[in-house]
Amino acid sequence: MFQSLFRKKLIYILSNFFLFFSFFLVFYFSFKTVIHHHSYSQIFISYALGFVKNGLLGEFVFFLKKMTNLDFKIIINLIFLLFHLINIYLFLKIIKPTLNHSKIIFLFLVLNPALIVFPIYDIGAFLRKETFAVTAFLIHIYISQRYNYDLIDKRKYNNYLAYIIFPLLSMNILIHSIQILFLPVHFLIIKNNLNNKFTKKSLIFISLILIMVLLSSTIGKTISPQELYNITVDKIGDFNKQFSITNSPYLFLTQGVFERFKSTLPYFKDTSLVKLYFFSIIIIFTPLLYMLEKIKITKNKFNSFQILLSIIPFILLIFLASDWGRWIYLMAVILVGIKLQYKIININNFNFSILIKIALFLSIGFYLFFFNLSHCCVKNLFFYGLNQNINLFFEITIGKLAIIEHIKY
Numbered sequence: 001m002f003q004s005l006f007r008k009k010l011i012y013i014l015s016n017f018f019l020f021f022s023f024f025l026v027f028y029f030s031f032k033t034v035i036h037h038h039s040y041s042q043i044f045i046s047y048a049l050g051f052v053k054n055g056l057l058g059e060f061v062f063f064l065k066k067m068t069n070l071d072f073k074i075i076i077n078l079i080f081l082l083f084h085l086i087n088i089y090l091f092l093k094i095i096k097p098t099l100n101h102s103k104i105i106f107l108f109l110v111l112n113p114a115l116i117v118f119p120i121y122d123i124g125a126f127l128r129k130e131t132f133a134v135t136a137f138l139i140h141i142y143i144s145q146r147y148n149y150d151l152i153d154k155r156k157y158n159n160y161l162a163y164i165i166f167p168l169l170s171m172n173i174l175i176h177s178i179q180i181l182f183l184p185v186h187f188l189i190i191k192n193n194l195n196n197k198f199t200k201k202s203l204i205f206i207s208l209i210l211i212m213v214l215l216s217s218t219i220g221k222t223i224s225p226q227e228l229y230n231i232t233v234d235k236i237g238d239f240n241k242q243f244s245i246t247n248s249p250y251l252f253l254t255q256g257v258f259e260r261f262k263s264t265l266p267y268f269k270d271t272s273l274v275k276l277y278f279f280s281i282i283i284i285f286t287p288l289l290y291m292l293e294k295i296k297i298t299k300n301k302f303n304s305f306q307i308l309l310s311i312i313p314f315i316l317l318i319f320l321a322s323d324w325g326r327w328i329y330l331m332a333v334i335l336v337g338i339k340l341q342y343k344i345i346n347i348n349n350f351n352f353s354i355l356i357k358i359a360l361f362l363s364i365g366f367y368l369f370f371f372n373l374s375h376c377c378v379k380n381l382f383f384y385g386l387n388q389n390i391n392l393f394f395e396i397t398i399g400k401l402a403i404i405e406h407i408k409y
Contacts, residue, residue: 008099012092015110019088021119023081026120030127031077034243039127042249043076048231049223052253053322057129062235080127083135084119089204090138091116094145094340100293101347104364105291111368113385114284114332118325118373121385125326125375129176134333136168137182141337144189146341148299157193181313185334188310189341192301222404225250260320267322267377276378277324283371283381284328287364292335297342310334 026035034040046058057079061359064075092110099106109115119125143165147157169186172179229250233240255263267273302310313335314327321327372384 008103011103011106012096012099015107016088016092016409017255019092020085022117022120023084023088024121024218026126027077027081027084028052028333031073034073036123036126037243038246038248039124040072040243041246042075043127043128044236044245045228045249045253046231046232046235049228052175052223052228053128054174054176054249054253056171057132057176058232072236073242076127080131083131086135087131087138088116090135090142094138094141094337096266096342097340098347101344102294104350105294105347108287108291108368109336110362111386112288112332113368113371113373114329115336117386121372121388122375125323125329130178130326130330132172132175133179133182133322134330136165136179137185137333137337139168140165140186140189141341144193144341147193154194161190180315181317182334184313185310185338188302192306223254225253228253257320259337264320267324273378276381277328279381280325280373280378282327283367284332284373287367288335290331292339294348295339295344296346296348297339298345301342301344302338307335307338310338323376325373325378328373329375355396 029035042054043061044058045052045055046062047055061072061075061079064070065072068075095106095109098109111117111120119131120127143152143157143160146152147154151197152160165186167181169183226247229245229247232250233245235244252260311331314331314334317327318324350360352360369386370384372378372380372382372388374380374384
């Protein structure tokens with residue numbers, strides 16, 4: 001018994017170390033250079049010409065620049081470092097109950113290339129604004145988990161909703177409109193936990209969020225993306241010498257659904273790209289759903305229809321934006337969160353022969369270490385995963401790495 005507890009504690013400590021170290025490794029390089037130009041470009045969208053959607057983060061960055069005069073890299077990386085650390089902490093807390101029943105499933109979730117490590121396996125997904133939406137989701141799942149484990153009562157859950165979740169959702173809608181796509185799953189979590197009995201406080205905040213959604217989709221349409229891009233270039237100043245700002249995120253601000261679909265259509269016509277992402281979806285969701293199915297929980301209030309409602313906004317997003325890997329990642333995170341918010345009563349054993357267990361172990365090991373879920377425009381499925389991060393560590397250690405793209409792509 002003592003040895004079993006010791007092993008579980010050791011696995012949990014090593015998992016913490018692995019995740020925190022892996023993120024610090026990439027952030028170490030990110031503090032030194034701009035590792036992805038498109039990511040930086042969308043961060044600088046601000047209210048320079050008035051209210052525009054997705055502008056809150058950029059406005060905050062420019063405010064901090066004015067107050068501290070720090071390099072933009074320092075400001076941006078400190079913000080994202082804080083939120084990624086929060087995400088790691090919450091993710092490990094949420095999946096920790098699986099460790100009491102199955103070390104294999106726990107480690108599978110820790111190392112899964114479509115979950116917490118996705119933003120560092122592919123630098124194109126690094127420093128993206130959905131980080132904040134994921135933080136809000138993980139916080140809600142963690143609070144819901146504590147509620148369903150009877151660690152907090154309904155009054156505390158309602159207070160957490162009013163003073164943490166709803167303000168976070170409101171703020172995130174102004175940071176990136178992708179937060180709107182998370183609203184169905186948040187609503188269903190609340191609905192199921194409160195048995196449809198919403199407090200007046202909750203209804204007020206839900207109404208305010210719906211108003212913000214309406215405003216974010218209507219106000220700011222008259223602002224010229226090109227003018228906003230030009231004034232942003234001027235505001236960045238000398239930092240322009242460190243990276244090549246692109247106007248793509250600014251052009252997206254005023255595009256409608258039909259325009260977004262039209263710009264994504266060429267990716268659907270690329271049969272090799274569609275084929276690789278089709279295989280990626282199978283490779284990601286087949287083992288993930290298999291592992292989640294083994295977890296037996298109490299009070300599972302999410303039926304199949306509600307699960308579909310939770311992820312369908314991101315399925316539809318595949319037709320409106322070409323960063324398909326990012327949408328796969330967000331769906332995987334949602335599926336794990338929905339399941340693990342409820343109390344685990346048991347996890348079924350892997351009842352196979354020793355040879356099949358060895359084959360399964362080797363397959364999972366290869367998948368976790370060598371599979372790559374590319375955020376966009378996938379070129380390779382294998383040998384660009386964790387093994388690349390290990391290689392990156394040695395390249396940085398011996399001081400021979402000049403540009404991170406050399407090793408990540």
